[in-house]
Amino acid sequence: MQHLIDRFISYVIIDTESDSNSNTTPSTKKQLVLANLLVKELKAIGMAEVTKDKNGYIMATLPSNIEHVVPTIGFVSHYDTSPDFTGANVKPQVIANYDGGDILLNAEHNIILSPNYFKDLLQYKGQTLITTDGTTLLGADDKAGLTEIVSAMEYLIKNPDIKHGKIRVGFTPDEEIGRGADLFDVEKFGADWGYTMDGSQIGELEYENFNAAGAKITFKGKSVHPGYAKGKMINSMLIANDFINKLPKKEIPQETKNYEGFFHVNHLSGSIEETILELIIRDHNAKKFKKRKDLIHDITKKINKKFAKQFGEDIVITEIKDQYYNMKEKVEPVLFIVDLAEKAMIDLGIKPIIKPIRGGTDGSRLSYMGLPCPNIFAGGHNFHGKYEYVPVESMQKAIDVIIKIAELTATTDFSANENTKDKKSKKKK
Structure with a gap:
């Protein structure tokens, strides 16, 4: 021994x-x-x-x-x-x-x-x-x-x-x-x-x-003096927070087991002008795995549509890469x-x-x-x-x-x- x-x-x-x-x-x-x-x-x-x-x-x-x-x-x-x-x-x-x-x-x-x-x-x-x-x-x-x-x-x-x-x-x-x-x-x-x-x-x-993927999501913003920010400032950190809140709240590592999949936010850093969110996506079932990735894209599209007129271009940029199956x-x-x-x-x-x-x-x-x-x-x-x-x-x-x-x-x-x-x-x- x-x-x-x-x-x-x-x-x-x-x-x-x-x-x-x-x-x-x-x-x-x-x-x-x-x-x-x-x-x-x-x-x-x-x-x-x-x-x-x-x-x-x-x-x-x-x-x-x-x-x-x-x-x-x-x-x-x-x-x-x-x-x-x-x-x-x-x-x-x-x-x-x-x-x-x-x-x-x-x-x-x-x-x-x-x-x-x-x-x-x-x-x-x-x-x-x-x-x-x-x-x-x-x-x-x-x-x-x-x-x-x-x-x-x-x-x-x-x-x-x-x-x-x-x-x-x-x-x-x-x-x-x-x-x-x-x-x-x-x-x-x-x-x-x-x-x-x-x-x-x-x-x-x-x-x-698990089937596994990683997502990197970039949020854009506009910084304006807070005293004069009415209708002008766009705080990218708050948009990132809104994005996270749209994910299923119980589908996280600490709430799941066995064959249950999850989203896991593992990095978040930012400022008013730009925030980067990184998360991983996991599911044993291939169809559910795809649905999870689709949900990320759907949330991205909805937020971009919401800010399209004010920001003038996509305010959320999402990249998802499969890691293994x-x-x-x-x-x-x-x-x-x-x-x-x-x-x-x-x-x-x-x-x-x-x-x-x-x-x-x-x-x-x-x-x-x-x-x-x-x-x-x-x-x-x-x-x-x-x-x-x-x-x-x-x-x-x-x-x-x-x-x-x-x-x-x-x-x-x-x-x-x-x-x-x-x-x-x-x-x-």
Whole structure:
């Protein structure tokens, strides 16, 4: 267990925060510090065909150790961390034999990780937890996934009696800003299907995610001395506020769950002359997703019509860009790859939790790029903030799942799924 802890900590102490305002790939040079370490480590444990391209995408191969031909599988995770909360100077704390009570993360600032608020903690009583010191995120998203994939490959190399086919691993930058799959070379990766190790609590197995779009809405105004503003001033901030108030008030992240979609205002800045509103649009259902985007355009048109005479041109300018789509469409025709992961968990005594992702992963994009790619738990909780933690036992179980999937792939008869990318599973979820 200590080897696993040491590997994870060696990754999280490296600041790999990505930056959505950057136009480079990776978006921050500091991500390459960890990328270079990963390349070195993959070579050291004995992986073959270890490459890192100019954009920081890492790939490596564990060659097959069986004579018969089986599908090539892949495991993918990302090495950047979210810009939502600082990832600089991470100081992990290891809590052995967690007693089920409050964990004091930071005495100076009285920051406490408590099961009274985070009830999931009680699942891990008696286990070893790795937490933050209350001043940074931890980076288990997705350095737990990195740790698990590297550790599983190391174990398979050291235990050649475990039979497996060819396995490919891939590590990406910039997933947290929605670009992780942008320059991923699916053809070069060469897997029939893959799994992202990027989920949360133990047992999670996901092949549905949001359809996602981002909107940038610019509001124009006219600044006039407030003492003489009657009939002349147009305050762009007030128009932006009016726009927000026209959105469904209950369809926001804190009021929705499961398959319920939402609008999320995540940035607002402005002055009288110009205000910029940024929001994200999420829905699992494609038709509802389109209706949400249509609503944004409809509100835009109505406000423009209202101010057409006074302002003389469009006062609201809306740009909506799709970000990713629900991978369900691409995974359902090959649902046996989900069945395989589910069986691996059951064989290991892990209860599968098959549910939709209220977010996205590299796998959602990769599935549309030709690599069907469900998501498996990496073990962490409370991502993107100071209360983030990961149970070491959950990481070990994720390693076991990777190994078991490799074993099952080597022993399963896939003749019923001859065309692995087109044959539809009969199983209904």
